[in-house]
Amino acid sequence: MTPILTVEGLGKGFVLHGQGGLALTVMRDLALDLRRGECLVLAGPSGIGKSTLLKILYGNYLAGEGRIRLHFSDGPMELGKLPAHAWHALRRDVIGYVSQFLRVVPRVSTCEVVMEPLLARGADAVESRYRAETLLARLNLPERLWSLPPGTFSGGEQQRVNIARGFIGEHPLLLLDEPTASLDAANRAVVIELIREAKARGAAMLGIFHDEDVRERVADRLLPLENYMDDPSRARIDASQLLQENDHA
Numbered sequence: 467m468t469p470i471l472t473v474e475g476l477g478k479g480f481v482l483h484g485q486g487g488l489a490l491t492v493m494r495d496l497a498l499d500l501r502r503g504e505c506l507v508l509a510g511p512s513g514i515g516k517s518t519l520l521k522i523l524y525g526n527y528l529a530g531e532g533r534i535r536l537h538f539s540d541g542p543m544e545l546g547k548l549p550a551h552a553w554h555a556l557r558r559d560v561i562g563y564v565s566q567f568l569r570v571v572p573r574v575s576t577c578e579v580v581m582e583p584l585l586a587r588g589a590d591a592v593e594s595r596y597r598a599e600t601l602l603a604r605l606n607l608p609e610r611l612w613s614l615p616p617g618t619f620s621g622g623e624q625q626r627v628n629i630a631r632g633f634i635g636e637h638p639l640l641l642l643d644e645p646t647a648s649l650d651a652a653n654r655a656v657v658i659e660l661i662r663e664a665k666a667r668g669a670a671m672l673g674i675f676h677d678e679d680v681r682e683r684v685a686d687r688l689l690p691l692e693n694y695m696d697d698p699s700r701a702r703i704d705a706s707q708l709l710q711e712n713d714h715a
């Protein structure tokens with residue numbers, strides 16, 4: 467079966483302006499392919515570049531080198547050559563992303579945060595609200611919270627809002643950055659179910675899961691990033707000391 471995503475020769479480095487322009491290479495010559503209905507899990511120690519890879523694939527970071535292609539029935543699309551404005555439609559319709567932390571818009575209710583990806587595609591408001599509420603209920607978020615903005619929610623509550631927002635759009639490609647990190651066992655089990663349902667409808671997923679049990683239950687394959695690292699000792703550099711690269715999109 468043709469993969470939905472292929473990556474070849476991917477390299478990424480950062481220039482640390484706060485440290486005299488020191489160049490930090492994170493990955494070299496990374497290759498992967500991902501098929502529909504498959505969950506590929508990124509493996510490797512802290513600092514190896516797992517989140518960086520997801521951010522490149524979502525267009526937040528620019529790749530230094532290499533080729534990233536999405537394969538559609540009418541041919542491939544090379545992401546490195548996409549103009550910035552094209553990312554909007556790509557994220558709306560093709561690539562979903564569940565980050566570890568929710569970015570909230572003040573005064574927007576939880577239900578509206580979750581239904582927004584459907585509304586952005588022109589879906590019916592009543593149907594979108596119903597689907598948002600169904601997901602929030604499955605994720606055990608108390609109904610009294612649905613009409614409130616999630617900014618003051620607990621870490622685990624915010625993560626569940628994020629998961630509902632990430633899964634509601636049923637994107638063909640989903641990037642999952644530790645979606646179960648702040649969850650209790652019951653809610654981890656719901657996320658595992660959501661991932662399995664997404665696989666069954668043909669979604670391709672690339673994920674980071676520190677919880678070994680979750681990893682074993684969702685992963686079809688592991689991609690150990692150690693193989694693509696420049697210098698293993700670099701994994702210990704503390705990201706908080708570094709000047710942050712601006713998001714590009």
Ligand SMILES: Nc1ncnc2c1ncn2[C@@H]1O[C@H](COP(=O)(O)OP(=O)(O)OP(=O)(O)O)[C@@H](O)[C@H]1O
Nearest residue numbers: 480492512513514515516517518705708709710711
């Ligand atoms: N915006 C940035 N600017 C400079 N360096 C960065 C930036 N983002 C990541 N890095 C560096 O790239 C390396 C990989 O970071 P990344 O967050 O991808 O690791 P990770 O494998 O996801 O780690 P963890 O498991 O701890 O989340 C780290 O050394 C980090 O310091």
